[in-house]
Amino acid sequence: MAGKATSKPHAEIAGAGYAGLTAAVGLAQRGWSVRLHEKRDTLGSFGAGIVLWENALRVLRAIGAFEEVAKKSFTAPFYETRMHNKTVALEPFDHDPWATMTRQHLYDAMLAPARRLDIEILHSSEVVSADPDGTVTLGSGRTIKADLVVGADGVGSNVRDSMGFAVERNKARDGLIRMIVPRCRRELGPEAFWDNVIDFWNFEPRVQRILYVPANDNDLYIGLMAPYRSDGSIVPIKLEVWLDMFPFLEPVLREATNAPGRYDRYETTVLNAWTKGRVALVGDAAHAMTPSLAEGAACAMMNALSLAVYVEGGTDKLEERLQEWERNERPLTDRTQRRSAKLTAERALSKGEWVNDELMETMRHIPTGASADPLPGFPRRNATGTQAAKS
Numbered sequence: 001m002a003g004k005a006t007s008k009p010h011a012e013i014a015g016a017g018y019a020g021l022t023a024a025v026g027l028a029q030r031g032w033s034v035r036l037h038e039k040r041d042t043l044g045s046f047g048a049g050i051v052l053w054e055n056a057l058r059v060l061r062a063i064g065a066f067e068e069v070a071k072k073s074f075t076a077p078f079y080e081t082r083m084h085n086k087t088v089a090l091e092p093f094d095h096d097p098w099a100t101m102t103r104q105h106l107y108d109a110m111l112a113p114a115r116r117l118d119i120e121i122l123h124s125s126e127v128v129s130a131d132p133d134g135t136v137t138l139g140s141g142r143t144i145k146a147d148l149v150v151g152a153d154g155v156g157s158n159v160r161d162s163m164g165f166a167v168e169r170n171k172a173r174d175g176l177i178r179m180i181v182p183r184c185r186r187e188l189g190p191e192a193f194w195d196n197v198i199d200f201w202n203f204e205p206r207v208q209r210i211l212y213v214p215a216n217d218n219d220l221y222i223g224l225m226a227p228y229r230s231d232g233s234i235v236p237i238k239l240e241v242w243l244d245m246f247p248f249l250e251p252v253l254r255e256a257t258n259a260p261g262r263y264d265r266y267e268t269t270v271l272n273a274w275t276k277g278r279v280a281l282v283g284d285a286a287h288a289m290t291p292s293l294a295e296g297a298a299c300a301m302m303n304a305l306s307l308a309v310y311v312e313g314g315t316d317k318l319e320e321r322l323q324e325w326e327r328n329e330r331p332l333t334d335r336t337q338r339r340s341a342k343l344t345a346e347r348a349l350s351k352g353e354w355v356n357d358e359l360m361e362t363m364r365h366i367p368t369g370a371s372a373d374p375l376p377g378f379p380r381r382n383a384t385g386t387q388a389a390k391s
Contacts, residue, residue, distance in 0.1 A: 008033040009314045012136050012146040014127035014159050019283030019300035020152035021110045025063040026308025028117040039126035045107035048178030049213050049221020053363035054097045056298035058370035059305050068109035073101040074214045076197045081352030083201050089352025097378035102215045129162035132277025147315045149279040157285035165271050172266035172344050177224040179261040187251035201350040202245045208232050210246055233263045266290040268341045275322040287333050292343035295362050299333045306368035336362045
């Protein structure tokens with residue numbers, strides 16, 4: 001079967017997450033017709049929170065989602081690291097724009113420009129395979145031919161696996177339970193530091209960590225880190241396991257016993273290539289990474305936006321332009337993956353020594369397709385951002 005009857009170049013996108021939405025909006029802004037396939041019955045994001053740095057905020061502005069995101073996000077005065085509840089680092093990020101929010105709020109803000117652009121989004125529509133010539137096959141058995149196929153269908157990508165991309169997967173020893181709970185400010189006490197993002201680490205009598213992230217005035221995102229298959233990895237959480245090490249967070253932890261959550265083991269996925277023929281992979285389908293640098297979603301969004309930039313103007317020499325996109329844009333993501341994996345393996349965030357120019361390279365990057373102008377509502381950063389050159 002043919003795709004949409006249109007004179008525009010046409011893209012079929014598998015997956016309506018952050019990467020898929022960014023690619024869809026970026027392509028539509030540049031004259032493509034787009035159809036998004038989401039295998040779930042409803043659109044939305046997993047119920048947790050997220051930290052976004054300058055690079056991701058610039059992508060949001062480029063796709064018309066920044067102002068909506070800013071309405072219900074939070075910028076903490078400090079990023080604080082504690083070991084056994086003693087502060088070892090306190091970073092103000094005076095010149096690095098950053099914000100925290102619930103993932104659902106971010107998702108809704110990104111969905112809005114897709115709606116404004118009349119991008120077709122199909123629910124309960126799973127792409128089960130793709131072909132380098134631009135053909136996709138749906139779970140219903142229907143086949144569709146497109147000028148471009150984007151695989152944004154996550155770490156278990158059908159698009160990727162059906163096409164035989166070589167994949168190297170590395171599982172870490174730790175994982176995370178992500179939850180949204182009430183902030184419980186009155187119960188926690190009047191101290192001003194409860195507005196900080198606080199990274200609580202304990203190594204004795206066992207390794208457990210709580211990432212405490214105010215997502216807005218009312219919601220708190222908590223990440224409960226523990227080794228794989230330990231008592232701390234159990235969902236619903238064992239309250240006594242966490243209270244034993246973090247008794248000062250009792251109001252929050254009691255809320256967490258009733259909050260939906262799941263344990264995800266950290267994983268890094270490296271592919272031999274991101275493109276094959278008329279197919280391109282973005283997000284976790286191409287480069288899943290550990291969350292130590294909070295750059296998994298941001299890299300997905302950056303690469304999806306830059307993909308749209310590289311194919312602007314239609315289908316002429318499309319395969320060559322996809323290869324050029326990967327060649328120019330991939331090195332930064334590869335470096336980010338390696339750095340994040342190293343921080344995770346060494347549990348180095350516990351030292352609070354990660355704020356430096358090397359580790360913050362990606363956070364300060366000006367994405368291809370995004371403006372370098374100052375972000376409204378954030379201080380101008382003194383350091384100079386980097387931008388991959390598009391030859």
